[in-house]
Amino acid sequence: MTAKTDVPTYDQPPGNEGHVIIAGFGRFGQIVGRVLSAQKISFTALDISADQVDFVKRYGAKIYYGDASRLDLLRAAKAEEARAFVLAIDDVEASLATAEMVRKNFPRLEIYARARNRQHAYRLMDLGIIIIWRETFASSLELTRDLLVGLGDDRDKADSIVSRFMEHDRMRLFEHYTHHTDDEKMQDLAKESAKELEEMFARDAEEADLIDDPAPDRRAAE
Amino acid sequence: MTAKTDVPTYDQPPGNEGHVIIAGFGRFGQIVGRVLSAQKISFTALDISADQVDFVKRYGAKIYYGDASRLDLLRAAKAEEARAFVLAIDDVEASLATAEMVRKNFPRLEIYARARNRQHAYRLMDLGIIIIWRETFASSLELTRDLLVGLGDDRDKADSIVSRFMEHDRMRLFEHYTHHTDDEKMQDLAKESAKELEEMFARDAEEADLIDDPAPDRRAAE
Structure with missing residues (x-):
């Protein structure tokens, strides 16, 4: 936003x-x-x-x-x-x-x-x-952009990957918030955020077949 | 870089x-x-x-x-x-x-x-x-970009201000490093970084007449 x-x-x-x-x-x-x-x-x-x-x-x-x-x-x-x-x-x-x-x-x-x-x-x-x-969100993406170029992507492609990721992730922050207030609302913050990180990976991948047996962990998601 | x-x-x-x-x-x-x-x-x-x-x-x-x-x-x-x-x-x-x-x-x-x-x-x-x-550097600039737009700048102008600032500040980081290794080299890290923050403001302003009586302080510069 x-x-x-x-x-x-x-x-x-x-x-x-x-x-x-x-x-x-x-x-x-x-x-x-x-x-x-x-x-x-x-x-x-x-x-x-x-x-x-x-x-x-x-x-x-x-x-x-x-x-x-x-x-x-x-x-x-x-x-x-x-x-x-x-x-x-x-x-x-x-x-x-x-x-x-x-x-x-x-x-x-x-x-x-x-x-x-x-x-x-x-x-x-x-x-x-x-x-x-x-x-730390924007700097980690700036570094990722440099990394993608270092790995061989041309700069336009790296720009596009990073911009789309930034936009989608910020949109998801608002989506999740809405969902979030609907149910348990941070009864267990740590568990919630770890689950969320996992969900971020899942949505990033957009490939359901890569995922099996999710288990919660305790790290706060960025 | x-x-x-x-x-x-x-x-x-x-x-x-x-x-x-x-x-x-x-x-x-x-x-x-x-x-x-x-x-x-x-x-x-x-x-x-x-x-x-x-x-x-x-x-x-x-x-x-x-x-x-x-x-x-x-x-x-x-x-x-x-x-x-x-x-x-x-x-x-x-x-x-x-x-x-x-x-x-x-x-x-x-x-x-x-x-x-x-x-x-x-x-x-x-x-x-x-x-x-x-x-925290890139996120603070993203927020500043939104702020400039909120204050009335159009988005192209805000983009340009923020991009130039980012580029110049990163260049200065390398310039300062060169200078830095030449002389006392972090004998007094805290003093050095506070002095540097002050210098950043001075260079940002690019108006010598705004500056008088510099005094060191102890905050680490971003």
């Missing part, structure tokens, strides 16, 4: 003056901030650790230290005037607590979320968030 | 019969495995944790449990016949130990590496590895 069909709307759009909030200014949030900075789009970073990246203030950015799920911090960061909220916190529970607080208090603010894995993505979807990128 | 100009060569290419080794079968390695599986390219997974993903055997894959830096495990996985080695281990030290063992014992085997961050990437480069994807 991309922002293409989900452009946020505002009652009082702050126009070019509006800022983007980036919650979590580690490896993921920094990249977002660098692109925004280069594009002269102002942003406000929120991070749990102090004394880290104060220098960003010299690039027109603001930074606040503390728990991004705190309403007073979100208000200090002027969340009510923000154009978008980038949820780039690595810790799953901290990410969800922040998402919940933003959804509740700033319901019109569009959230662009980083997720650790599929299970984290489902919990973000529970909060109505739909623009979600699993944090 | 992509595989485009670095297609691996083999003395005795095992052709389509050859397998790919995936060391580390977590979130990153699973995606690589799923694409290979769907493409009917056989792979052998190595993972430190047992009892996890045995089901992949039903998809023509092999799996060995244990420390991928162990020579006996690499030999059991038939590393000498492999077409490529995907280093998808999340732990930095375990990744480097494995990379070192593979480079030493199977010097012709091309390594496609996942890196935690820039510092990890530099240490992989020290071992002669050049195909490296920082694990």
Whole structure:
């Protein structure tokens, strides 16, 4: 799901003056901030650790230290005037607590979320968030693209394989979510996600005759 | 740097019969495995944790449990016949130990590496590895692309901004590495990486007049 069909709307759009909030200014949030900075789009970073990246203030950015799920911090960061909220916190529970607080208090603010894995993505979807990128997903596909070329595919073919995989897998994330909320709904998260990984392989293969005797395991699926 | 100009060569290419080794079968390695599986390219997974993903055997894959830096495990996985080695281990030290063992014992085997961050990437480069994807880098750019569209850019413009950023940042990784080995060479890794993040912002901005009074901080740059 991309922002293409989900452009946020505002009652009082702050126009070019509006800022983007980036919650979590580690490896993921920094990249977002660098692109925004280069594009002269102002942003406000929120991070749990102090004394880290104060220098960003010299690039027109603001930074606040503390728990991004705190309403007073979100208000200090002027969340009510923000154009978008980038949820780039690595810790799953901290990410969800922040998402919940933003959804509740700033319901019109569009959230662009980083997720650790599929299970984290489902919990973000529970909060109505739909623009979600699993944090290692795109890099693993970039590496796979290079690998396919190294193994002899031409680049167009590798591009096509990887693009189709990305698109299908992201669609499936939404399909599975729907299915997921229908029945046991994460009673047993670990078992569920392992079963899901297995199902991913099955659907990737699209060859029923390769499959026999499925057995559950305990790994979380990406 | 992509595989485009670095297609691996083999003395005795095992052709389509050859397998790919995936060391580390977590979130990153699973995606690589799923694409290979769907493409009917056989792979052998190595993972430190047992009892996890045995089901992949039903998809023509092999799996060995244990420390991928162990020579006996690499030999059991038939590393000498492999077409490529995907280093998808999340732990930095375990990744480097494995990379070192593979480079030493199977010097012709091309390594496609996942890196935690820039510092990890530099240490992989020290071992002669050049195909490296920082694990959260591409997803943070995908999210940024969606964000730019949400903020009003058309998709072509957002694509162009993100593609240029990706290309430039990856080039800089190599530039910095060269510079990096010249002088103090990671005497103070944390300080170095924080300084580098600051430099990234400075170069992104490309506007010297925005910058004043740089001060070091301690965050590792993505």
